[in-house]
Amino acid sequence: MAEIFGILNITTDSFSDGGKFLNPDDAINQGNKLLQEGADWLDVSGQSSNINASLVSEEEEWRRVEPIIRHFVPKGVRISLDSFRPEIQKRGIEAGVRCINDITGFTYEGDRDFLSSYIKKHPELKLIIMHSHNRNIAKSKSNLTPEKVIRKVQTFFRDRRSDLVAMDIPESALYFDPGMGFFLSEDPMVSFRVLQELEILKLEFPRLMVGVSRKSFLGNVLGELPIPDREFATLACELHLLRYKIPFIRTHNVLKLRQAEKIWNLCQEKE
Incomplete structure (x- = not known):
């Protein structure tokens, strides 16, 4: 059974729900809703990573999530x-966070020596290395192609694994998260190639x-489908992940997942 991370964006400009949960009470209510629906984790963000996002200060990012x-x-x-900011990651772990989800694959500038000591104290701590073609907030003009993408993702993962293990992690x-949508390319077929070759990864x-929820590559292949109308496409991809x-x-x-x-599991059962 997959562990489900319920997305809780506390931002002004997340592509799907920016501005909805900036008030802490609204964010807590949304978190409770995600948990009641069956989330195993709340994936909390105070800095949007979509293609049109702006960087907020570290102080503002922490003020939103704390x-x-x-x-x-x-x-x-x-x-x-x-x-992806080391100082925010450090504060989060000190406050009880037990998973760090880094869209730069732990490449963003800053001192990360704290990770090895913190993981010794908290061996349950998980570090998610995400691949992005530009190692930062999603951008257009990627040079990845469907033919290149799996090899590029594998190389990135190997390099990051080697560096982090060398830090005594x-x-x-x-x-490992291959990244999807604009983290790979504006060409939707690049994301679909990753889905087609998940077994290789x-x-x-x-x-x-893997996170495909409401992403651009789904809307683009369905005639520029608006974000609110991408739920069926999202679920089709998520069944593929299952x-x-x-x-x-x-x-x-x-809830829908x-x-x-x-239902998926019941369909697979045999007497």
């Missing part, structure tokens, strides 16, 4: 912090996280 972390951690809720703590990197037994799935709509997962 109340949510402080509210849920004492209740035993598992929090994943979606942040156990390989078992590392998870899983052979070397079995601890995968088929390949992807261990971590990141999604906005936890949990319901689909139950």
